[in-house]
Amino acid sequence: MPARRPALRCPAALVAALALLALGTAVAPASAAVTPARVLTQDTYPSATYPGLQHLHYRYGPVHLSPGQNLIQLGGIGASGRPSVPGWITAFRPNLTYLDGRVPDVDVVHLHHGVWLVDGERRWASGEEKTNSDLPQGFGWRYDPGQQWVMNHMIHDLYPTEADVYITWDIDFLPDTAPAAASIRPVTTKWMDVSGPSAYPVFDALRKKGRRTFTFPDQAAPGARGLGPEHEWTVERDQTLVATAGHLHPGGLHTDLTVTRDGRTVKLFRSTARYFEPAGPVSWDVAMTATRPSWRVQLKRGDVVRLSGTYDVSRASWYESMAIMLVARYLGTDAGGVDPFVTAPRTTGIVTHGHLGENDNHGGGRHVLPDAREMLNGRPAAGSIAVAEFLSARGDLNVMGRTLPTVRHGARLTFVNRDAAKDIYHTITACRVPCDRDAGIAYPLADGPVDFDSGELGYGPANLTAAKGTDRWSTPANLPPGTYTYFCRVHPFMRGGFRVTR
Template identity: 55%
Template sequence: MLRRRLLTPFALLMALIALPASVAHAGEQKLKFRFGPIIVTPGQNDIIFEPNKHKPKVPGWITSFKPNLVYEDGTPTRTDVIHLHHGVWLKNGKPQFAAGEEKSIVDMPDGFGWRSDPSDSLILNHMVHNLTPNAAEVYLTWEVDFIPEGDPAAAGIRTVETQWLDVVGIRAWPVFDAVRGQGGKDKQFTFPDEVPGYKPESYPFNRWTVARDGVLVGSVGHLHPGGLNTELKVTRDGRTVTLFRSEAKYFEPAGAVSWDVALTATPKDWRIAVKKGDVVTVHATYDTSRASWYESMGIMPLAWEPGGAGGTDPFTGTFPTRGKVTHGPLKENRNHGGGPFGLPDARRMPDGASLARGSVKINQYLYGQGDLHNVGRGVRPPTVPAGTGLTFVNRDAKQNVMHTITACKAPCNRETGIAYPLADASTPFDSGNLGFGPVGRTAAENTDRWSTPKTLKSGTYTYFCRVHPFMRGAFRVKPKR
C-alpha cells in the first residue's frame, strides 16, 4: 500500500507553503501550512508517502492540530467528489498526527505539547480518494498552535509522545470488514472481540504493553461510515477497565451511514496513570443492522507522557470516559444523495445475454453488460444459471484505476451522495479493490478479476463500485433447467 508516486517536476507536487502566523494568545503562535498541489488522477485511490518539509522554524511545542483538504482557493473539497481517506504525519519515522475524513481536531490540555525541532525528519502519508473520473489539484492544509522554546509560556511544559493504537495493528493497509448482520443480537459488530475464534491472549495486534510508568493525556478515535465508537481499555493483573470511548456523533439525517460525523475526544481534565506492564487495547464497533462496511478502520492515536507523574489510577480512582465532539457539521458533507436520478429499475428489465461462459468487462468506468447507465443502448442484466459464478474483469486496472462489485439493495438507482448508495443488500457480496499495487503495500487485491458467489439464489442482483459509487450495474441468476 505504501506507494511513492514519482512525478516531475517534483517541485510541482511538493510546494509546501507556510502562511503568515497569527498570535492566538500570549506566547502561542497559530501556524498554517499547505502541502501541494497534489495531482489527483481520475479515480485515484492510492496511498502515497512523501517528504514533508513543512514545520516550525524554531524549536518548541505543538499544542493543537487541525487538518483539511482544499482546492487552491481554500474551498474544502466536497466529500462525495474528492475526500481525505487518511493522512498520517510522521516525525522521525513514527506517527505523530493523523486525520480521516471526519477531520478531528486535536487540542492538548494546557501545559502539554508535542516537541518540535527544525532537525526533525518529516514524512506525510496521504490517501486522497477521487470518486470521479476527472483529474483535480488539491492541497492538504493543517493549522497548529505552537509555543516557541524560551518563551515564558513554554516554562514547565510537559512533552507528550504519540502511541499508535490500531485494532488490526500497525500495517500497510489496516482494515477489516463488518458485514451486514455480523455481531450479536444488537447487530453491532465489535472488532476484534466478535471475530469468530478470537482470544485476547492470542491476538497481539490491537494492544500496547506499557514500557515505563507514565500519564495518558488525550485521545480521539478514527472510524469509517457505519462506525459507532472506538474504545480504549487497560488490563493489569487480570483486571480490565474502560479508559475512554470515542463516540461517533452523526449529523447525517440517515444515521450512521456517511462521513457526516464527528468523533468525541477526551476531556481536558482526563489524566490516566499507567504502569510498566499495563496492557492497553483498542476496540472498534460498527452498526451492521443496515449495511456492510468493507475495509473499515478502528484507530486511536494516544498522547502520553512517558515517565510523567500524576493522573488517576484507573483501578482505584474515577475519571471521565466520555467526551465532546471536536467540531460541528461541515459544509462539504451536505450532498447526502438518494434523490431521483433517472436510472432504471433492473428488476423490471428483460433478460440480457447469458454469460455462463463469459464475463462482464469493466471499461472506462462502465460495467459493460448490465451497466444501468447504458440501458438506452440496449444493455440488459446479463444472466447466469444458479450454481454458476459471474466473472468480472477490470480493464481499467491498466490505467491504475480500481473498481469493486459491491451488492446493494435493489433498485440501487438513485442519486449518488455521501449516504447513497450503501452496501445494504440482504445477500451481501464484495469483490474487494480489483487492481494492482506493490505486494503488501496497496489497497488493491492484485487481481483484475473476480466471480460472484456460486451460492446466489435465483433473482436480480444490483451492485455498485465503492471506489466510484456513481457506477451501478445488475445481473440475474436464473433457475437451472
C-alpha cells in the first residue's frame, strides 16, 4: 500500500534505504492514515447550479512512477474518462490519488502539471496548487463523445520509492437532455503563458540586490530564457471574457492580465496567490484567486492582451518558474460585460479552495544532518563528483561523512549525474549553510549566500522534458572561499557540501 510519506526522515534510515536501492532491493513504504482530499474554506468559488446537473468523477491511469521520476508524458483519455452523452461541462476540479483513493502528500508525490487537451485545445490545467475551474452561471465548455481527449502530465516523485497513482478530475456536467442546456453559452479556453508555447514553459526568478519582487517578462534582461509569444494575444474578433485564474510556482505572488487599445493599457485581473504556508510565499500550500461569477470583460478586435507573473525574490531564487492564465472566452458580445476602457473591471477575485491536508509537512523542523561547517577539509577534488543512486560520491551529508571535497579559489568542481541513464534528474542548487533540516514543502530553499544552480541534469526528448540535456555541471569559478551546501530541487532530501579554500 503506498504511503503518505516514506519513512526516510533520519539520516540512518535514509542511508539504509538508499543502500537497498543500490542493491536492487525495493524499499517498502510505511503505512499511514488517509489524507483528506480537500479542506475548503467558506470564501471559495460558488459553483453554478442547474436542474439536472450531474457531478461526475473520472481518473487517468494508473500511472506507475519509477523512483525519483520527474518526466513529461502524454496519453490518450478514452471513453471511460468522460461522459457518454453530449452536453456542457461547467466546472472542472483536478486531483492526484494513490490507487486506494488517498491523496499523496505534496512533499512525497505531486502533480507538477496536468493539461487536458480537447481536440487540440488546452482546455484545463492543474499544477500542485490544484486550482479549480468554475464557469459563471449560463456558460459551459461544449462536450461531445466524439472529441479527442489527450493528457499531458508531469508527476513528480520526490523520493527514491516507486508509486502508482491516478490523475483524477471531478466535473459538473449538464447533459443536452436537461432543459437548461439549451440556454448555455459556449466558451473556449485561451491559454496565456509568459514562456509558451512549450511542453515545459519556464523562466528563472533570481534574487537581485535591493529588489524584493521580480516580474517576468517586464524586468527580465534582454535575451533571458523563457520569454514566449503566448505572453501576448492580439484579439482576432469582438468577444467576451468570462473567467480566468492564474498558475504560479512557490515564490509566486500574482499574475496580471492587461489589455492595450490605442496606446492605453488597463488591468483586467490580478490572480493572487493566497498562501496558507506559515513561512509565507515559499511553498505549494497556496490557492490562486479566480474571477468572481459576475466578472465580464468585452474586448474588441485588435486589442492586445498581455500576461506577466510576479515572484517574491527577497529570500530565495526560484528556478524553473511559471506564470500561466487560462482564460474562458465567449465568442460573442450578447452576454453582458464592461468595456474595460470605459468601466474598470473588478481586478480582485476569490480563492478556488482552502488549505489542503496534503500540504501539512512544511519541513525545516529539526536538524537531521551534520553541519557542513564542522566537517574537515577532504583531499583536493580531482576529476568529477558522481551523483548516483540519489547520493553524491563525496560530500553527501546523508552518509554522515567527516570530510568535504575541497577546491581552491578560482577552480571548479564538476558534478556528473550517473542516474541520468535511468531518466532520473538531479540539480545542484545552493542552499543556506548548514541546510541540515528535514525536507518539506517549504524547506530547503534556494537561499545560499551565493546563487548557483545546475538545472535538471539529464536527458530527454527535445521540447518534452525538464532535463537540461547534459549530465554534468561545474561550480562557478568565482565562488569566494567558504563552506557551501546544496540540495536537489527535484529530490529535496538530497544534500551535500563542499569547501572553497584560498
